[in-house]
Amino acid sequence: QSVLTQPPSVSAAPGQKVTISCSGSSSNIGNNHVSWYEQFPGTAPKLLIFDNNKRPSGIPDRFSGSKSGTSATLAITGLQTGDEADYYCGAWDNSLSALLFGGGTKLTVL
Amino acid sequence: EVQLVESGGGLVQPGGSLRLSCVASGFTLSNYWMTWVRQAPGKGLEWVANIKQDGSTKYYVDSVKGRFTISRDNAKNSVFLQMDSLGAEDTAVYYCARGIATATSYWGQGTLVTVSS
Numbered sequence: 001q002s003v004l005t006q007p008p009s010v011s012a013a014p015g016q017k018v019t020i021s022c023s024g025s026s027s028n029i030g031n032n033h034v035s036w037y038e039q040f041p042g043t044a045p046k047l048l049i050f051d052n053n054k055r056p057s058g059i060p061d062r063f064s065g066s067k068s069g070t071s072a073t074l075a076i077t078g079l080q081t082g083d084e085a086d087y088y089c090g091a092w093d094n095s096l097s098a099l100l101f102g103g104g105t106k107l108t109v110l
Numbered sequence: 111e112v113q114l115v116e117s118g119g120g121l122v123q124p125g126g127s128l129r130l131s132c133v134a135s136g137f138t139l140s141n142y143w144m145t146w147v148r149q150a151p152g153k154g155l156e157w158v159a160n161i162k163q164d165g166s167t168k169y170y171v172d173s174v175k176g177r178f179t180i181s182r183d184n185a186k187n188s189v190f191l192q193m194d195s196l197g198a199e200d201t202a203v204y205y206c207a208r209g210i211a212t213a214t215s216y217w218g219q220g221t222l223v224t225v226s227s
Binding site for chain 2: 056
């Protein structure tokens with residue numbers, strides 16, 4: 001049922017910036033807020049971004065989110081090896097009455 | 111300290127049932143939508159169901175409709191997921207989450223459900 005599309009993997013060097021895209025449609029991203037989650041192997045996901053571009057308390061400002069039309073982007077600046085994780089976007093879908101997650105993007109910090 | 115502790119997972123035969131529990135502490139459960147999300151081994155996240163603060167509204171992913179039931183008992187600080195007619199495709203770690211896309215989002219550590227003969 002996942003109709004949010006993310007790249008399977010992205011990579012960048014320490015200190016650099018990386019962006020992860022999330023593409024949807026008018027029934028989800030186009031008309032609802034997007035959230036982003038970080039997950040390390042063997043642990044529970046953690047919310048990084050909600051309402052497209054807001055950070056929960058404790059999330060560093062190296063993480064930022066944006067949305068345009070039916071797509072959203074997570075940006076991570078000043079990459080650290082500790083940022084190596086899987087990243088998921090999420091949005092409610094009005095047609096399905098369901099919460100959708102993207103397929104996930106594995107970030108490698110080279 | 112906020113905590114969500116899931117339990118009830120385990121090995122079950124195809125066609126069997128399990129009831130997952132999520133016990134909340136450190137906050138007032140009745141103030142939050144609650145959600146179950148699952149993750150099959152080596153796969154991505156899949157939303158399963160969520161339930162409104164008073165239990166009056168529930169939503170399910172299509173693949174579990176008619177088989178799974180989400181419920182809550184705010185007086186006992188608990189959320190439940192009754193899972194019937196289980197199949198191999200339901201094998202996953204099941205996470206309980208509070209306010210999944212809000213400033214106060216919090217996830218439990220998950221409980222593993224394995225459906226196998």
